[in-house]
Amino acid sequence: MKLSARDREMLNGNHGEGARFAMSVVVRMADAVGAQELVSIEAAHIDACALLSRSSLDFIEHLAGDGARVSVPTTLSMVSLDLENWRYLGIDPAHAEMATRIANGYRALGCVPTWTCAPYQGYLTPRLGQQLAWGESNAVAYANSVLGARTNRYADYLDICGAITGRVPFTGLHCTENRRATVRVRVEDVCAADWASPTAWAALGTLVGGAVGERVPAIEGFSGLRPSNDALKAFGAAAASFGSIGLFHLVGVTPEAPDVTVASQGRPVSETRGVTAAMLRAAWEELSDAVPEAPVDAVILGCPHASYAEFEALAEALARRPGTHVHDAVQLLVFASAPMVELARRGGLLEPLARFGATIVRDSCPFHAPIVAAEARTVMTDSAKCAYYAPGELNVRVAFGTIDDCVESAIAGMVCGGGAPWHGR
Amino acid sequence: MARTLSGTAIVSGDAEGLVLRSDRAISLWGGVDPATGEVIDRRHDRHGASIAGRVFVVPAEKGSSTGSAILLELIRAGVAPAAIVTRELAPILALGAIVAEELYGERVPVVRVGPDDWDALADGDRVRIRMDGSIERIAD
Numbered sequence: 242m243k244l245s246a247r248d249r250e251m252l253n254g255n256h257g258e259g260a261r262f263a264m265s266v267v268v269r270m271a272d273a274v275g276a277q278e279l280v281s282i283e284a285a286h287i288d289a290c291a292l293l294s295r296s297s298l299d300f301i302e303h304l305a306g307d308g309a310r311v312s313v314p315t316t317l318s319m320v321s322l323d324l325e326n327w328r329y330l331g332i333d334p335a336h337a338e339m340a341t342r343i344a345n346g347y348r349a350l351g352c353v354p355t356w357t358c359a360p361y362q363g364y365l366t367p368r369l370g371q372q373l374a375w376g377e378s379n380a381v382a383y384a385n386s387v388l389g390a391r392t393n394r395y396a397d398y399l400d401i402c403g404a405i406t407g408r409v410p411f412t413g414l415h416c417t418e419n420r421r422a423t424v425r426v427r428v429e430d431v432c433a434a435d436w437a438s439p440t441a442w443a444a445l446g447t448l449v450g451g452a453v454g455e456r457v458p459a460i461e462g463f464s465g466l467r468p469s470n471d472a473l474k475a476f477g478a479a480a481a482s483f484g485s486i487g488l489f490h491l492v493g494v495t496p497e498a499p500d501v502t503v504a505s506q507g508r509p510v511s512e513t514r515g516v517t518a519a520m521l522r523a524a525w526e527e528l529s530d531a532v533p534e535a536p537v538d539a540v541i542l543g544c545p546h547a548s549y550a551e552f553e554a555l556a557e558a559l560a561r562r563p564g565t566h567v568h569d570a571v572q573l574l575v576f577a578s579a580p581m582v583e584l585a586r587r588g589g590l591l592e593p594l595a596r597f598g599a600t601i602v603r604d605s606c607p608f609h610a611p612i613v614a615a616e617a618r619t620v621m622t623d624s625a626k627c628a629y630y631a632p633g634e635l636n637v638r639v640a641f642g643t644i645d646d647c648v649e650s651a652i653a654g655m656v657c658g659g660g661a662p663w664h665g666r
Numbered sequence: 667m668a669r670t671l672s673g674t675a676i677v678s679g680d681a682e683g684l685v686l687r688s689d690r691a692i693s694l695w696g697g698v699d700p701a702t703g704e705v706i707d708r709r710h711d712r713h714g715a716s717i718a719g720r721v722f723v724v725p726a727e728k729g730s731s732t733g734s735a736i737l738l739e740l741i742r743a744g745v746a747p748a749a750i751v752t753r754e755l756a757p758i759l760a761l762g763a764i765v766a767e768e769l770y771g772e773r774v775p776v777v778r779v780g781p782d783d784w785d786a787l788a789d790g791d792r793v794r795i796r797m798d799g800s801i802e803r804i805a806d
Contacts, residue, residue: 266764273676273760273776292735294700296742300769376731396758397735398765454728485691485728608696630696630730633706 259309288376301346374403382477446479464493568654675799693729737762
């Protein structure tokens with residue numbers, strides 16, 4: 242493998258144990274995936290801070306204990322705790338102590354304490370063509386696809402090893418030729434009104450993710466439509482949960498796909514069956530396994546972390562139901578980064594949420610922090626990613642629906658839903 | 667009757683155990699309980715089985731990039747598979763095994779096999795994994 246003089250110094254321990262450990266992991270991974278050389282990165286986003294476990298703490302304290310530092314600007318995914326408000330959320334102090342130690346370890350390495358799984362809607366947004374080491378599958382899909390930056394789906398601990406060394410295996414989506422679309426997915430009869438809600442995009446993401454696996458799809462049918470950032474976020478989060486998508490091209494929308502020829506770099510592409518309204522309706526239905534009208538224990542919004550526009554959408558949904566309040570037996574949880582919550586506060590968006598009885602959770606995630614009550618049996622969400630992971634992680638049944646369905650279910654204390662869009666086609 | 671399959675050692679190591687065969691890609695995060703090794707993904711074909719101590723034969727990895735951290739924790743907690751055999755390249759699983767070796771000095775081999783050898787690995791087979799990635803089936 243081709244290594245620079247500095248790479249070798251790190252590998253030999255000349256820059257300390259933390260850098261040696263990190264470079265050893267990077268080089269062994271390069272070898273494991275068959276990379277011939279390393280590439281320098283300009284930024285990193287770390288997902289490894291999210292998991293609360295003894296080994297996660299051992300890992301970061303091993304690196305931080307030696308005084309290692311990140312060598313590129315590095316943001317952090319959520320941590321398993323609302324670091325400022327955990328006492329009000331009924332979190333066990335032992336859990337809080339371990340989560341805080343993990344958080345402090347990453348801060349000690351010089352990472353920026355963003356604590357969000359939606360870093361592309363916050364600080365240090367990547368640029369077209371920049372090489373990155375990003376963890377967190379939804380963030381990777383967004384950085385590659387919507388922003389045109391270049392990162393593989395960094396698994397836990399390689400992201401931070403890349404941040405410390407500034408080097409990663411030169412392979413996969415770092416390389417231009419691997420970014421070409423290899424499969425076309427045509428969505429039939431697109432009617433703009435059906436695609437106004439991010440939930441429609443989430444349902445499409447489950448279909449595309451399941452159909453293409455790890456391949457790079459060029460999705461056709463949306464040229465001229467202008468999906469919101471939150472729609473693309475919902476799509477990518479779903480596609481990266483139901484499949485292993487790290488990059489998608491939405492033809493006529495995303496930066497590397499003005500048309501199919503450019504997206505595929507002029508090379509042949511295979512074709513999948515066209516996506517019809519019936520397939521989309523079925524995908525929507527499959528996201529729910531809850532019994533209709535079952536009691537709802539928790540409503541989860543902000544997976545991935547809510548944007549300002551998503552806070553606005555929730556406030557608007559609440560304004561359509563004046564004078565209502567969350568049912569006594571329901572937790573309505575909104576997950577977001579602390580800076581986004583502060584923006585929402587400044588925008589006057591938190592007052593209606595507080596009146597309604599919503600709980601805002603900063604820095605964290607329903608799957609990494611014990612926030613959803615352990616007795617919960619049924620969870621409602623507007624997130625396909627959440628619907629995918631909740632059954633295994635929370636041992637619950639799931640209902641999927643729009644933001645209005647979620648509000649209605651929170652009020653009624655049972656699963657309510659208007660069903661899928663794509664009516665009558 | 668013993669027969670040796672030739673895999674590629676993505677992470678080298680010696681191991682022996684009973685095959686737990688799956689035909690569906692796995693996300694360890696959300697798919698396996700890190701405290702026990704039980705498969706908790708209801709959509710997975712081995713839902714309810716435990717991968718602890720088994721030679722986990724799984725076609726590919728998918729989903730969350732937290733999978734490597736789950737493998738590290740399974741190894742630390744002593745409930746990891748004895749080895750992992752995949753058909754596709756599985757970098758998330760390889761990474762978990764590499765970090766475990768660097769941090770704890772524990773080796774869980776990760777081996778990739780070709781399609782023919784993949785088909786030859788049956789649930790319940792006793793196999794031995796060698797440093798070079800070869801897989802020997804051991805007769806009962």
